[in-house]
Structure formats: C-alpha cells, structure tokens
Amino acid sequence: MDLLEYQGKQLFRKHGVPTPEGRHATSVAEAVQAAEDLGYPVVVKAQVQIGGRGKAGGIKLAKDRSEADAHAEAILGMDIRGFTVHEVYVERASEIDEEYYAAIVFDRAAKKPMAMLSRMGGMDVEEVAEKDPDAMRMLHVDPLVGFQDFQGRRLAFEAGIAPDVIRPVGAMIGKLYELFVGEDATLVEVNPLLITKDREVVALDAKVTVDGSALYRHPDVAEMRDLSAEDEQERMAKERGLTYVKLDGNVGILGNGAGLVMSTLDVVAQAGGKPANFLDAGGGSKAEAITSAVEVILSDDKVTAVLFNIFGGITRCDEVARGLIEAFEQIEPDVPFVVRLDGTNDKEGRALLAEASLPNVHTETTMLGAAEKVVELAG
Amino acid sequence: MAILVDRDTKLCVSGITGREGTFHSLRNRDYGTQVVAGVTPGKGGQDVDGIPVFDTFKAAVAETGANTAMIFVPPRFAADSILEAEDAGIGLIIAITEGIPAHDELRVYNHLQRGDSRLIGPNCPGILSPGKANVGIIPAQFFKEGNVGLVSRSGTLTYQIGNELAQRGFGNSSIVGIGGDPVPGSSFIDVIELFEADPETELIVMCGEIGGSAEEEAADYIAEHVSKPVLAYIAGFTAPPGKTMGHAGAIVSGSKGTAAAKAEALEAKGVRVGRNPTQVAEIAVEILGARV
Numbered sequence: 001m002d003l004l005e006y007q008g009k010q011l012f013r014k015h016g017v018p019t020p021e022g023r024h025a026t027s028v029a030e031a032v033q034a035a036e037d038l039g040y041p042v043v044v045k046a047q048v049q050i051g052g053r054g055k056a057g058g059i060k061l062a063k064d065r066s067e068a069d070a071h072a073e074a075i076l077g078m079d080i081r082g083f084t085v086h087e088v089y090v091e092r093a094s095e096i097d098e099e100y101y102a103a104i105v106f107d108r109a110a111k112k113p114m115a116m117l118s119r120m121g122g123m124d125v126e127e128v129a130e131k132d133p134d135a136m137r138m139l140h141v142d143p144l145v146g147f148q149d150f151q152g153r154r155l156a157f158e159a160g161i162a163p164d165v166i167r168p169v170g171a172m173i174g175k176l177y178e179l180f181v182g183e184d185a186t187l188v189e190v191n192p193l194l195i196t197k198d199r200e201v202v203a204l205d206a207k208v209t210v211d212g213s214a215l216y217r218h219p220d221v222a223e224m225r226d227l228s229a230e231d232e233q234e235r236m237a238k239e240r241g242l243t244y245v246k247l248d249g250n251v252g253i254l255g256n257g258a259g260l261v262m263s264t265l266d267v268v269a270q271a272g273g274k275p276a277n278f279l280d281a282g283g284g285s286k287a288e289a290i291t292s293a294v295e296v297i298l299s300d301d302k303v304t305a306v307l308f309n310i311f312g313g314i315t316r317c318d319e320v321a322r323g324l325i326e327a328f329e330q331i332e333p334d335v336p337f338v339v340r341l342d343g344t345n346d347k348e349g350r351a352l353l354a355e356a357s358l359p360n361v362h363t364e365t366t367m368l369g370a371a372e373k374v375v376e377l378a379g
Numbered sequence: 380m381a382i383l384v385d386r387d388t389k390l391c392v393s394g395i396t397g398r399e400g401t402f403h404s405l406r407n408r409d410y411g412t413q414v415v416a417g418v419t420p421g422k423g424g425q426d427v428d429g430i431p432v433f434d435t436f437k438a439a440v441a442e443t444g445a446n447t448a449m450i451f452v453p454p455r456f457a458a459d460s461i462l463e464a465e466d467a468g469i470g471l472i473i474a475i476t477e478g479i480p481a482h483d484e485l486r487v488y489n490h491l492q493r494g495d496s497r498l499i500g501p502n503c504p505g506i507l508s509p510g511k512a513n514v515g516i517i518p519a520q521f522f523k524e525g526n527v528g529l530v531s532r533s534g535t536l537t538y539q540i541g542n543e544l545a546q547r548g549f550g551n552s553s554i555v556g557i558g559g560d561p562v563p564g565s566s567f568i569d570v571i572e573l574f575e576a577d578p579e580t581e582l583i584v585m586c587g588e589i590g591g592s593a594e595e596e597a598a599d600y601i602a603e604h605v606s607k608p609v610l611a612y613i614a615g616f617t618a619p620p621g622k623t624m625g626h627a628g629a630i631v632s633g634s635k636g637t638a639a640a641k642a643e644a645l646e647a648k649g650v651r652v653g654r655n656p657t658q659v660a661e662i663a664v665e666i667l668g669a670r671v
Contacts, residue, residue: 270655313534
C-alpha cells in the first residue's frame with residue numbers, strides 16, 4: 001500500500017525524522033487556514049500517488065493569503081496524469097541550500113533491506129543512476145542485526161556529502177531504517193533530503209510503501225486512505241475482499257488462482273483481445289463469491305464479454321457450475337460469458353451448465369479455445 | 380527417485396487441528412504420505428483421526444522422528460511456527476500459509492541461511508512426488524510418476540501446465556511450488572539444482588511470473604550449471620506496472636520484473652519459453668519425444 005506524502009510524513013515525525021511543519025487540507029478554506037496558521041511563505045502540494053507533481057503544476061509557493069487561496073483553488077480538483085487531486089498538504093517553505101536523496105528499499109534479490117544515499121537529489125533517481133552511477137551509494141543491512149551507526153557514516157562519507165552534515169544525514173538514515181522495520185514498510189524514500197540555508201537536515205518529500213500483509217500490526221496505518229488512487233471497481237472489490245486490478249480493455253476476466261488469472265490475461269491478449277481486469281476468485285465455488293465477483297466486473301461499463309476460467313483442483317468444477325448458475329439467477333448479466341471448466345469433475349460441471357441452458361453462456365474445455373471465443377464475442 | 384519428499388518423508392503438520400489443516404493432512408495421508416504428527420499448542424495429547432497432536436515441535440520430533448514440517452497456521456503465527464520447526468531440527472519445512480508479513484519472511488530467511496534447514500514457500504501449494512508422497516494442497520489426481528520436474532511460483536497455473544503435460548503422456552518426478560511471495564525460502568535455482576542431480580528427471584519445467592529477478596538469476600545459473608533441458612513459462616505479460624497481481628511478489632516495479640525481460644533473459648541463455656501453457660506442453664513433446 002502506497003502512502004501519500006502527508007501520511008508518510010506522519011510516520012516520519014513518529015520516528016523522529018525531521019520534516020517541515022505542515023497541515024493536511026481537503027478544501028480551499030482549510031488550506032488557507034493552514035497557511036495562515038503556519039505563516040508565509042508556504043508551499044501548497046497536491047496529494048496524489050504519482051511522480052512529476054511539480055511539473056504538472058501541483059506544487060506551488062504562496063507568499064500571502066491571496067496566493068494560498070488561488071493555489072489551493074487551482075490544485076484541488078486538478079487532474080494529474082489521470083489522478084484527481086482531493087487533498088493538499090500545506091507546508092512551511094524551506095530555504096534550499098542542497099538537495100540529496102536517501103532511501104531504504106526491500107532488495108528482493110539479496111533478500112535484505114538496502115540503504116541508499118546520493119548527493120544528487122531533487123530529481124528522477126533513475127535518470128541520475130544512468131548519468132552518474134557512482135553518485136548513488138548503497139549497502140545492505142542484515143535484518144537480524146539492524147542498521148548500525150557506522151553504516152550511516154559510511155554511506156555519508158562515500159556519497160561525498162558536505163562534511164558538516166555527515167553525522168545528521170547518517171542519523172536520519174538510521175531513523176528511516178527504524179521506520180522501515182517498525183512500520184513494516186517495503187520502501188521509504190526521501191527525495192529531496194534537504195539541507196537548508198541554516199544547514200538543517202530535513203525530509204522535504206516522503207514516499208512510503210507499507211506491506212498490506214502487516215497492516216494488522218499497524219491499525220493507524222491501516223486507516224490511511226488515498227481517495228485519488230482507487231477507482232470505483234477497485235474500491236468495490238476491496239470492500240468485498242476480492243483481489244481485483246482494473247485494466248483498460250473490454251474483456252472481463254475471472255479465474256481461480258493468481259498465476260492462472262495472469263496467464264489468462266496473457267492468452268486473451270495473444271488472441272487479440274484486451275483484458276478489462278484481473279480478478280482472482282480464489283477457491284471461488286460458492287455462489288455468493290461468484291455473484292460478488294461478477295457484479296464487480298460488470299460494474300465496469302467497458303466490459304462487453306466475460307471469460308470465466310477455472311481449473312478445478314481441490315475446488316470441484318461441478319460446485320463451481322452450481323455457484324455460477326445460482327449467481328446468474330440473481331444477476332441476469334446482459335453481456336456474453338465464456339465459461340471454461342477443466343480439471344476435477346469438469347464433465348459434470350459442463351453438463352450442469354448445459355442443462356441449465358443459461359442465456360448467453362458458452363462453455364469451452366481449453367484455455368486457448370475459451371480465449372478465442374471470448375475475444376470474438378467481445379467485438 | 381524424486382526430490383524433497385518421498386516414501387521416507389515423516390510429516391508433522393503445524394495447524395493440524397484447524398479446518399483446512401485437518402482436511403489437507405488427511406488428504407496427504409490418504410495419498411500415502413506418512414503423516415506422523417501434528418502440532419497445536421494446548422492440544423497436546425489429542426489426535427486427529429489417529430494422528431497424535433503435540434504442544435511443541437520439539438516433543439513431536441522426539442516422539443515420532445518427524446523430518447518434514449508443513450505449516451498451515453494463520454499468517455501472524457506462521458513465522459514463529461517455521462522457526463519452531465527449525466529449532467526442533469526439522470530439515471525440510473513447507474509453508475502453505477499466504478499473507479505472512481514480508482519483514483517476518485526476511486527475518487526467517489536470513490536466520491535459516493545460517494543453519495541447515497530448507498524452507499519451501501510460503502504462500503505455496505507444497506510438493507508432490509507422484510506415487511510417493513504429497514505434502515500440501517496439490518490435487519494429486521492429475522499427476523503420475525514420470526520424468527518431468529516442475530517448479531513453480533503459482534499453484535493453479537502449475538496444475539494447468541501439469542495437466543497439459545499429463546494429456547501428452549508425461550508424468551512428473553516431483554512438483555515443487557516455491558510460492559508467490561517476495562521472499563521465498565527456496566528459489567528456482569535451489570530446486571533446479573536438486574532436479575539436475577535427480578536421475579529420474581529428464582526435463583525441468585519452470586513456471587515463473589512477474590516481479591523480482593528470480594527467473595533472470597535462474598537463467599544465468601542454468602547456463603552455467605545445468606546439463607538437462609529446461610523449459611520455461613512466464614505469466615504476466617499484460618500486467619501493468621505498480622499493481623500487485625494477486626501474489627504479493629507479483630508486481631512490476633517501474634521497469635523492473637516484467638515478463639518480457641524474464642522471457643528474454645531465459646531465451647538468451649538457451650532456455651525455451653512457451654507463450655502459453657499449451658505451448659509449454661508442445662515444446663516438451665519436441666524435447667522428449669511424443670509419449671502418447
């Protein structure tokens with residue numbers, strides 16, 4: 001789960017990572033009040049889950065009340081690369097002397113956390129990495145021992161940052177690591193890590209990704225929401241406990257097992273179709289679960305046909321067929337369905353479907369055959 | 380021969396008294412697996428259809444000589460249970476549980492690296508050695524003994540590919556689910572190494588998916604160390620970046636971990652990659668010859 005900047009900064013403050021003072025606002029009036037309380041100049045920042053906010057006009061400096069009002073008015077409701085801005089963060093402006101970059105990432109290949117520091121911050125890291133690979137210094141942390149002071153110093157010396165801030169920058173990386181472990185984060189990124197004109201070290205931005213599987217340990221984080229990042233179907237699916245990802249095509253997809261569903265999307269694309277979604281129904285034999293999943297898929301207006309791809313293992317195809325028949329009685333969908341049942345009790349399942357002779361439901365035995373059929377029907 | 384589980388497997392199930400734990404433990408026993416014990420703290424002295432239950436792994440191992448553990452407990456207890464099995468001296472731990480926090484997996488992984496126990500999973504369907512033993516939730520009825528070693532990050536996709544192979548007459552030496560989490564206890568490389576050494580295995584099929592770099596690392600390993608033919612399938616060509624596709628580990632981060640990059644890395648090292656499950660089976664026929 002990706003957090004918004006202001007949410008990430010709440011965690012920063014909790015773990016002693018210095019950030020400029022700021023307030024969260026969802027209306028122009030709230031934003032102006034926040035600016036008045038903080039004292040000018042302030043920066044009004046769009047809270048959306050996408051890079052390049054500044055370039056898109058989502059980050060503006062306000063020197064007085066009328067500017068704060070104008071910027072909040074312009075930014076709230078703004079569309080930044082497909083994300084609508086519902087929230088802003090109003091922050092006391094900092095005087096910039098230098099901009100660095102710091103991060104703790106989850107290195108899957110090494111299976112260890114990795115701490116990173118660069119004296120070239122405030123820009124796209126991948127760009128910096130290409131232009132000047134030596135600018136980014138990194139080291140792995142043993143998760144059983146934890147981050148050590150020497151590691152912070154080593155990164156700071158190796159990155160070649162200004163001598164007067166080596167200790168505070170090293171200390172900040174240590175605190176970022178505490179946050180990384182303490183909040184079950186999989187990414188903590190500060191870009192830019194700011195050195196102010198007064199030579200203070202502050203985190204000017206915050207990018208934090210937390211592990212969805214660990215939210216039970218962090219009820220405060222579990223309540224953090226990002227209104228702009230969820231679309232209608234994804235919100236609906238989450239409420240129903242379904243694993244759903246919205247895509248931009250017109251072939252609705254439902255299957256059992258994450259790998260099989262991913263493979264189904266690929267096979268539909270190979271057949272010339274465009275998948276509308278990823279939806280893993282899991283065991284998925286119960287009518288209730290199938291109804292719930294079909295409702296989410298069909299709430300996307302773009303969907304013109306649906307592929308239901310089941311390989312029955314422990315889940316039996318006849319149970320799935322019964323669930324499907326019951327679901328169809330409740331929903332009465334108006335787009336064609338292709339149902340592929342294979343595996344345990346597949347013949348019985350297909351016989352049940354044939355007997356029920358559901359309108360607009362086509363049964364198939366193979367994945368490739370089903371993909372071709374649904375692409376043809378989707379138009 | 381087979382790898383990891385066979386007739387000598389003596390299984391102890393953590394979470395055997397739970398609904399799913401009981402169901403699958405008994406299924407595994409029906410298949411012929413020696414299920415010698417279960418562990419549920421506080422239920423020591425009870426039994427599940429004749430399988431004795433112990434309070435601790437230590438007691439289970441002492442009393443029954445269990446050498447393999449299967450972890451079926453909910454995610455918040457799973458890391459603890461894996462570490463308990465390791466502490467009791469169990470050499471092979473198979474974790475079925477989905478949803479274990481990534482930091483727990485990191486600690487477990489790095490701890491196990493310092494000892495001799497091997498972890499398969501978590502978030503995996505387990506291991507089946509047809510005709511010998513089934514540990515986990517793989518539907519055994521589709522698979523028979525044979526010469527194809529199958530290793531996969533996904534459950535149902537494994538059954539799909541295994542079934543396509545079975546329809547063409549191929550059986551399996553072993554089928555190993557390594558799981559869909561970001562920090563699997565064992566990698567493709569760990570399992571491919573075992574298949575390479577297994578005299579029964581003639582062809583290795585690896586089934587990967589988006590996220591991480593395990594397939595790329597396997598490609599390099601295969602080129603260096605594997606003499607047997609390896610055939611691959613990768614799921615997730617249509618997955619958008621930044622979205623977790625069901626499995627916690629199945630995510631394209633920026634431009635990293637795409638299916639295209641994985642297929643390319645494997646093909647560059649001479650590993651053939653099927654574009655769909657059916658094609659995988661067709662290539663297997665080309666490599667090993669028709670069986671039906």
